[in-house]
Amino acid sequence: MTVWDDLVGQDQAAERLAAAARDADAYVTAVERGERPELSGSSMTHAWLFTGPPGSGRPTAARAFAAALQCVSPDRALGGQPGCGFCDGCHTSLVGTHADVEIVRTDLLSIGVKETRELVRRAQLSPAGGRWQVIVLEDADRLTEGAGNVLLKAVEEPAPRTVWLLCAPSTEDVLPTIRSRCRQLSLRTPPVAAVADMLIRRDGVEPEAAHAAARATQGHVDRARRLATDERARARRLAVLRLPERVADVGAALRAAQELVDAAAEDAKQLAEELDGKETDELRAALGAADGKRLPRGTAGVMKDLEDRQKRRATRTQRDTLDLALTDLTAFYRDVLAHQLGFSGGLAGGESEESVRRVAGATRPEQTLRRMEAVLDCRRALDRNVAPLLAVEAMTMALR
Numbered sequence: 001m002t003v004w005d006d007l008v009g010q011d012q013a014a015e016r017l018a019a020a021a022r023d024a025d026a027y028v029t030a031v032e033r034g035e036r037p038e039l040s041g042s043s044m045t046h047a048w049l050f051t052g053p054p055g056s057g058r059p060t061a062a063r064a065f066a067a068a069l070q071c072v073s074p075d076r077a078l079g080g081q082p083g084c085g086f087c088d089g090c091h092t093s094l095v096g097t098h099a100d101v102e103i104v105r106t107d108l109l110s111i112g113v114k115e116t117r118e119l120v121r122r123a124q125l126s127p128a129g130g131r132w133q134v135i136v137l138e139d140a141d142r143l144t145e146g147a148g149n150v151l152l153k154a155v156e157e158p159a160p161r162t163v164w165l166l167c168a169p170s171t172e173d174v175l176p177t178i179r180s181r182c183r184q185l186s187l188r189t190p191p192v193a194a195v196a197d198m199l200i201r202r203d204g205v206e207p208e209a210a211h212a213a214a215r216a217t218q219g220h221v222d223r224a225r226r227l228a229t230d231e232r233a234r235a236r237r238l239a240v241l242r243l244p245e246r247v248a249d250v251g252a253a254l255r256a257a258q259e260l261v262d263a264a265a266e267d268a269k270q271l272a273e274e275l276d277g278k279e280t281d282e283l284r285a286a287l288g289a290a291d292g293k294r295l296p297r298g299t300a301g302v303m304k305d306l307e308d309r310q311k312r313r314a315t316r317t318q319r320d321t322l323d324l325a326l327t328d329l330t331a332f333y334r335d336v337l338a339h340q341l342g343f344s345g346g347l348a349g350g351e352s353e354e355s356v357r358r359v360a361g362a363t364r365p366e367q368t369l370r371r372m373e374a375v376l377d378c379r380r381a382l383d384r385n386v387a388p389l390l391a392v393e394a395m396t397m398a399l400r
C-alpha cells in the first residue's frame with residue numbers, strides 16, 4: 001500500500017506525481033544539506049492544476065501528492081520512493097492533520113478575496129516542520145475574479161518550499177493568468193472495472209454489488225462508493241429511476257416533483273444534524289463558552305458567521321442531491337434513446353433495464369430527446385438559483 005493506491009484508474013497521473021515527489025524530495029534534501037539546488041527543469045514545480053471530470057478524484061490525487069511531498073520514510077534514502085503511506089508525514093497528510101498541509105474545501109458557492117489573502121499570507125511561511133508547505137484548493141473554480149488576482153501574485157513568486165495544488169473540473173474554469181503559471185495534471189474518468197475493484201478491495205463490497213454500483217455511476221468514484229455502501233442512496237436512486245413511468249398525468253408529475261425536492265431537503269437536514277451541532281459546540285468551546293455558559297462580549301459575530309455558513313451548506317447539499325437525481329435521469333433517457341436507436345448493447349443501470357425497455361417501446365426518439373432537454377433545462381434553472389420546486393415541477397411536467 002502506498003499513497004498512490006487511492007488514485008483509481010489514474011496510472012499515468014500517478015506516475016507523473018511520483019516522479020515529481022522524487023525530485024521534490026531530492027530538492028529538499030539538498031537544501032537541508034546547505035546546497036542551493038534548482039527546481040526548474042525537474043519534474044517538480046510550485047503550482048499545479050489538477051483537472052478532471054466530477055468523480056475522477058481530483059481532491060484524492062491532490063491529497064496523495066501532498067502526502068508524498070511530506071513523506072519522511074527512512075526507506076527513501078535507501079532507494080525507496082516517497083509516498084510510503086505509513087510514515088508520520090504520509091499518514092497525517094492523508095487524514096488531514098499535518099501542520100504543513102492546508103486543505104481548503106468550501107461549502108460556499110464562491111471563494112472570496114478575504115479568505116484567499118489569508119491563504120497567500122500562509123503560503124509565504126516556511127514549513128513548520130514538514131518538508132513542504134502545501135496548500136490544496138479543492139474548488140479553485142470557485143475563486144472570484146478578485147480572489148484569483150490575489151492568488152496570482154502568490155503563484156507568480158512562490159516561497160521556495162511552498163506548493164499550491166489547485167483543483168478544478170477543467171482548465172477553462174480557472175483564470176488564464178493562473179492556469180498559465182501552473183503545471184497541469186489531467187485525470188480521466190476511471191474505468192468501471194477499476195472502480196469496482198476499488199470497492200471490493202478497499203470497502204469490502206461484494207463483487208456483484210460493486211460492479212453494479214460502478215456501472216450505474218459510470219466511473220464516479222465517490223458516487224459509486226455511496227451507492228454501494230449507503231442504503232438510503234440506493235433507495236433514492238431507485239425512486240428517481242421509477243419517475244419516468246410515474247409521471248403519467250399532471251397530478252402525478254407535481255407529486256413526483258414535490259417528492260424529489262423533499263428527498264433533497266431531507267438529505268441536507270440529515271447532514272446538518274450530523275455536523276451543525278458539533279461545529280457549534282466546538283466554536284463555543286473555543287470561545288470559552290462551553291456547557292451553555294454565556295458567550296464572551298464581541299463574539300456574537302463569529303457565531304453568526306458560523307450559522308450563515310451552515311445555512312449555505314444546507315442549500316448546497318440540497319442542490320447537490322438534486323443534481324445527482326438529474327444525472328441519474330439523464331442516464332436513464334440516454335439508455336432509452338440508445339435502445340430506440342438500436343444501440344442497446346451497453347445499458348448502464350442494471351436495475352432500470354426493464355423500465356428502459358418499456359419506455360423505449362412506448363415512445364419515439366424525438367420525445368426522448370425533448371425529455372433529455374427538459375432535464376437539462378432544470379439543471380440550468382437550478383444553476384441560476386431558481387426555486388428548486390419550481391424548476392423540478394417544470395421538468396416533471398415536461399416528462400409526461
Ligand SMILES: [Zn+2]
Nearest residue numbers: 071084087090
Ligand atoms: Zn511516507
